[in-house]
Amino acid sequence: MSFDLDSILANDRLAVARAISAVERGGEEARRALVALYPHTGRAHVVGVTGAPGSGKSTLVCRLAAWLRARGLSVGIVAVDPSSPFTGGALLGDRVRMQELSCDPGVFIRSMANRGSLGGLAETTVDAVAVLDAAGYQVILVETVGTGQAEVDVARAAHTIVVVVVPGMGDDIQAAKAGILEIADILVVNKADWENAERTIAEMNMTLQLGAPGAGWIPPVLPTVATQGTGVDEVAEAIGNHRQWLQESGGWEERQHRNARQRLLGAAQRRLYTLLVQRTDRERLEYLVQQVAERRIDPYAAADALLEMGGCPATGETEEPS
Amino acid sequence: MSFDLDSILANDRLAVARAISAVERGGEEARRALVALYPHTGRAHVVGVTGAPGSGKSTLVCRLAAWLRARGLSVGIVAVDPSSPFTGGALLGDRVRMQELSCDPGVFIRSMANRGSLGGLAETTVDAVAVLDAAGYQVILVETVGTGQAEVDVARAAHTIVVVVVPGMGDDIQAAKAGILEIADILVVNKADWENAERTIAEMNMTLQLGAPGAGWIPPVLPTVATQGTGVDEVAEAIGNHRQWLQESGGWEERQHRNARQRLLGAAQRRLYTLLVQRTDRERLEYLVQQVAERRIDPYAAADALLEMGGCPATGETEEPS
Numbered sequence: 111m112s113f114d115l116d117s118i119l120a121n122d123r124l125a126v127a128r129a130i131s132a133v134e135r136g137g138e139e140a141r142r143a144l145v146a147l148y149p150h151t152g153r154a155h156v157v158g159v160t161g162a163p164g165s166g167k168s169t170l171v172c173r174l175a176a177w178l179r180a181r182g183l184s185v186g187i188v189a190v191d192p193s194s195p196f197t198g199g200a201l202l203g204d205r206v207r208m209q210e211l212s213c214d215p216g217v218f219i220r221s222m223a224n225r226g227s228l229g230g231l232a233e234t235t236v237d238a239v240a241v242l243d244a245a246g247y248q249v250i251l252v253e254t255v256g257t258g259q260a261e262v263d264v265a266r267a268a269h270t271i272v273v274v275v276v277p278g279m280g281d282d283i284q285a286a287k288a289g290i291l292e293i294a295d296i297l298v299v300n301k302a303d304w305e306n307a308e309r310t311i312a313e314m315n316m317t318l319q320l321g322a323p324g325a326g327w328i329p330p331v332l333p334t335v336a337t338q339g340t341g342v343d344e345v346a347e348a349i350g351n352h353r354q355w356l357q358e359s360g361g362w363e364e365r366q367h368r369n370a371r372q373r374l375l376g377a378a379q380r381r382l383y384t385l386l387v388q389r390t391d392r393e394r395l396e397y398l399v400q401q402v403a404e405r406r407i408d409p410y411a412a413a414d415a416l417l418e419m420g421g422c423p424a425t426g427e428t429e430e431p432s
Numbered sequence: 433m434s435f436d437l438d439s440i441l442a443n444d445r446l447a448v449a450r451a452i453s454a455v456e457r458g459g460e461e462a463r464r465a466l467v468a469l470y471p472h473t474g475r476a477h478v479v480g481v482t483g484a485p486g487s488g489k490s491t492l493v494c495r496l497a498a499w500l501r502a503r504g505l506s507v508g509i510v511a512v513d514p515s516s517p518f519t520g521g522a523l524l525g526d527r528v529r530m531q532e533l534s535c536d537p538g539v540f541i542r543s544m545a546n547r548g549s550l551g552g553l554a555e556t557t558v559d560a561v562a563v564l565d566a567a568g569y570q571v572i573l574v575e576t577v578g579t580g581q582a583e584v585d586v587a588r589a590a591h592t593i594v595v596v597v598v599p600g601m602g603d604d605i606q607a608a609k610a611g612i613l614e615i616a617d618i619l620v621v622n623k624a625d626w627e628n629a630e631r632t633i634a635e636m637n638m639t640l641q642l643g644a645p646g647a648g649w650i651p652p653v654l655p656t657v658a659t660q661g662t663g664v665d666e667v668a669e670a671i672g673n674h675r676q677w678l679q680e681s682g683g684w685e686e687r688q689h690r691n692a693r694q695r696l697l698g699a700a701q702r703r704l705y706t707l708l709v710q711r712t713d714r715e716r717l718e719y720l721v722q723q724v725a726e727r728r729i730d731p732y733a734a735a736d737a738l739l740e741m742g743g744c745p746a747t748g749e750t751e752e753p754s
Contacts, residue, residue, distance in 0.1 A: 413696055
């Protein structure tokens with residue numbers, strides 16, 4: 111058993127790395143680790159940084175980490191983008207900066223493998239954040255590529271969501287990404303030295319003001335040139351302001367509550383599924399799968415049959431009409 | 433009730449569009465539609481086309497659709513990439529080609545909104561494919577951006593998976609995408625007129641040969657310049673060859689079986705979850721969420737408490753040690 115609570119709480123790097131690996135593998139060991147760690151979580155400021163591949167979000171994360179370190183804050187970085195420099199694919203400049211960061215005991219960098227079952231990625235990322243939170247990292251930057259649903263869900267689990275876009279790329283694309291813009295607390299227009307940056311900034315301001323819910327937080331639109339560090343101060347300050355606003359407005363508790371609900375219902379769902387699979391007779395399952403494959407029965411009727419057998423009385427008095 | 437089985441089976445475009453919308457909304461109406469349609473599915477050749485934004489996969493899909501139409505096959509297109517031209521963001525040339533396609537009654541194009549709950553995207557996409565299958569489309573091209581887990585799952589639900597990469601982009605990135613390469617039945621190196629294309633093709637051939645499972649199908653590596661139509665014939669023929677191989681080797685039934693299992697277990701999981709939420713006392717749920725948010729109880733213990741109450745005896749004799 112490689113799990114050692116005291117070492118994790120003392121931020122022993124090897125213990126932290128092992129705990130995250132356990133979390134990635136999942137199963138009973140992960141569950142035991144998370145049950146033990148859970149009471150020690152809830153202190154870190156979790157910041158999601160999301161954007162398409164090539165938007166420069168990794169460089170921004172790198173710069174933000176350096177900014178926070180310069181102010182004495184410890185920083186965890188969890189990268190979920192398979193093309194992220196933190197995962198291996200890096201421009202040389204990034205790599206040098208990242209090596210500086212990774213030699214700093216106040217920084218812990220971890221990239222998550224983009225694999226596993228549906229929903230598994232979002233779950234294990236949130237769990238990896240919990241490990242870093244328990245280990246005492248004060249700000250945890252979670253880098254995701256904003257194209258997949260799982261990644262949007264990861265971003266939603268953060269207190270503060272930074273969405274990174276680049277100028278141009280077609281207004282159409284930006285519009286199609288309204289789903290991502292909707293969840294932004296801070297919008298960064300990176301590569302703001304490109305020629306059509308002004309227009310993108312104006313458009314983003316308009317989009318976000320249209321969507322701004324009354325007297326709440328209005329997401330600022332901030333230009334950056336992350337490779338040169340331009341505008342990074344403003345982004346870091348906006349992140350701090352957002353945290354303060356969350357704490358003063360009650361939004362912090364609201365987001366903790368939302369995350370708690372997501373974790374609870376997610377755990378319940380996975381538990382139910384595990385129990386279902388455990389209690390199902392293998393032969394009977396194979397028979398049903400074959401019937402579905404041959405179109406003799408639809409998947410929904412087969413699912414009901416499975417639940418009936420599984421020892422879990424799914425078709426009770428609250429059954430919907432079918 | 434807007435659902436009309438006979439009109440869908442007769443490929444009435446309005447009825448098909450409405451059924452897909454119902455599927456996107458989910459709930460009881462979607463379920464009723466899919467139960468009715470299910471016996472009429474299983475005939476279409478479902479081809480997943482996946483690749484990063486900017487890899488040119490939309491243009492390739494467009495060209496493949498035209499190739500198939502020229503041979504008298506009806507074609508369904510389901511686009512899951514929010515930045516896809518099919519979703520609105522298009523280069524002018526693409527848009528013209530796409531308008532030609534969309535005026536053709538033998539082509540049905542639908543883009544899926546990249547939203548909804550975790551796993552919802554993969555589910556509704558597979559369901560939209562089922563609608564087009566029942567409506568009689570012979571080949572269904574499913575375009576996904578290959579970065580998110582949900583998209584990989586969508587691709588896995590296809591009979592034939594085409595992965596599109598571009599030359600260069602850093603070997604690191606390509607390596608990180610091994611997860612995507614693993615699932616390729618056909619690998620397309622698009623933009624093969626770029627200078628470093630030869631090397632990428634050689635590398636891809638090596639990677640895929642290493643991973644090739646013995647005497648089975650060896651994924652061909654095919655260069656294309658989709659914007660000019662170069663190499664599209666070869667890709668279309670490889671897709672046809674793969675179908676034939678599947679049918680001769682028993683792989684077709686195997687994939688139908690795998691999809692049936694995924695659909696059955698997925699339906700069972702969602703059913704369980706719905707029942708759990710229905711049977712749970714709201715106040716009690718809120719209480720538990722609050723306890724989790726305050727770190728008084730961990731999500732796993734809370735989930736067990738929820739299942740206990742929900743009328744579903746989750747903690748039976750097969751309970752794991754905790």
